Amino acid sequence: MQSTTGWGSSMTRTDLPELTVGWIGTGHMGAALAARIGRAGMDLTVWNRTRSKAEPLIDAGAKVADEPVELADRDVVFTMVTTSADLEQVVGRLLSDPAKAPRILVDCSTVSTEASERVRAVAEERGIAFLASPVSGNGKVVSAGKLSLVSSGPREAYDQVEPILSLLGRHVTYVGEGEKARLVKICHNIMLGVVAQNMAEIVVLAEKGGVPRAAMLDFLNNSVMGSMFTQYKSPAYVNLDFTPTFTPVLLRKDLDLGLRAGDELGVPMPVTSAARETVQAAIAQGHVTEDFAVLLQLQARNSGLELVSEDVEVDDGLAPLEEG
Numbered sequence: 001m002q003s004t005t006g007w008g009s010s011m012t013r014t015d016l017p018e019l020t021v022g023w024i025g026t027g028h029m030g031a032a033l034a035a036r037i038g039r040a041g042m043d044l045t046v047w048n049r050t051r052s053k054a055e056p057l058i059d060a061g062a063k064v065a066d067e068p069v070e071l072a073d074r075d076v077v078f079t080m081v082t083t084s085a086d087l088e089q090v091v092g093r094l095l096s097d098p099a100k101a102p103r104i105l106v107d108c109s110t111v112s113t114e115a116s117e118r119v120r121a122v123a124e125e126r127g128i129a130f131l132a133s134p135v136s137g138n139g140k141v142v143s144a145g146k147l148s149l150v151s152s153g154p155r156e157a158y159d160q161v162e163p164i165l166s167l168l169g170r171h172v173t174y175v176g177e178g179e180k181a182r183l184v185k186i187c188h189n190i191m192l193g194v195v196a197q198n199m200a201e202i203v204v205l206a207e208k209g210g211v212p213r214a215a216m217l218d219f220l221n222n223s224v225m226g227s228m229f230t231q232y233k234s235p236a237y238v239n240l241d242f243t244p245t246f247t248p249v250l251l252r253k254d255l256d257l258g259l260r261a262g263d264e265l266g267v268p269m270p271v272t273s274a275a276r277e278t279v280q281a282a283i284a285q286g287h288v289t290e291d292f293a294v295l296l297q298l299q300a301r302n303s304g305l306e307l308v309s310e311d312v313e314v315d316d317g318l319a320p321l322e323e324g
Contacts, residue, residue, distance in 0.1 A: 022071030030080035032142035072100035084115030129157035134185035152181035189254035200299040236293040
């Protein structure tokens with residue numbers, strides 16, 4: 001798929017469809033994504049429960065609506081919300097006027113398959129094509145142009161909005177009809193939890209053997225086992241910066257969704273189960289608002305190790321792409 005550029009005026013492209021766009025949900029992640037659409041020159045209107053979080057998007061060319069239903073006359077409406085209940089609520093408010101409805105609804109949230117199915121049914125009753133298009137990344141990943149998306153639903157609708165999805169990140173993958181994208185995203189977040197816990201274990205093991213965390217992760221990130229994720233999380237592990245990008249509570253939710261899918265499909269998931277218990281232990285100790293990288297502290301305490309920040313500069317691999 002097409003790669004994207006930075007945040008400035010150079011994002012304006014000539015290959016984007018002439019569609020009016022609505023965006024519901026302008027938290028940290030939603031605002032970063034919506035800004036890319038606005039700065040690309042598309043006709044964009046946004047709504048957020050707290051209006052003040054949407055108003056900065058005016059600088060990106062967006063208009064701000066007072067109610068979700070005001071977006072119902074848009075060609076395509078994107079949603080980015082926190083929970084399944086939030087999604088069902090905002091879609092209900094979006095479609096509260098029986099005389100107006102967008103042609104395409106695209107949800108970029110991570111929600112349950114069951115909630116997505118219910119929203120899809122409501123959309124289809126109104127003649128709306130619904131695409132489940134959850135994302136992998138956070139606001140900083142968006143800014144760096146390195147977000148990934150997975151999408152499922154009617155292929156014709158996907159083909160119409162694919163240029164917009166490609167604008168949001170570096171890659172989008174279509175995986176078929178229905179809710180398949182939800183399962184793919186849950187599988188993705190299972191790996192997120194498992195790898196985060198494994199990173200904590202090997203870093204603590206190396207440190208107890210006298211190896212600085214920065215050195216261990218420098219080797220890992222430059223080996224065949226390194227990844228964009230391990231490099232991105234390295235500053236948090238080295239300098240103990242647990243500013244939240246994704247909390248243990250949200251990670252537990254996704255691990256639970258994955259384990260439930262495993263039960264339904266008859267797939268044993270012993271490693272996922274173990275990771276889920278470590279996340280639960282972190283939550284039980286009060287780590288509910290920090291970043292899930294706090295799993296490192298839990299692992300260290302269980303190993304009789306008291307961590308201190310190494311206070312060194314570590315490249316996270318997410319420098320924003322240059323404009324121009």
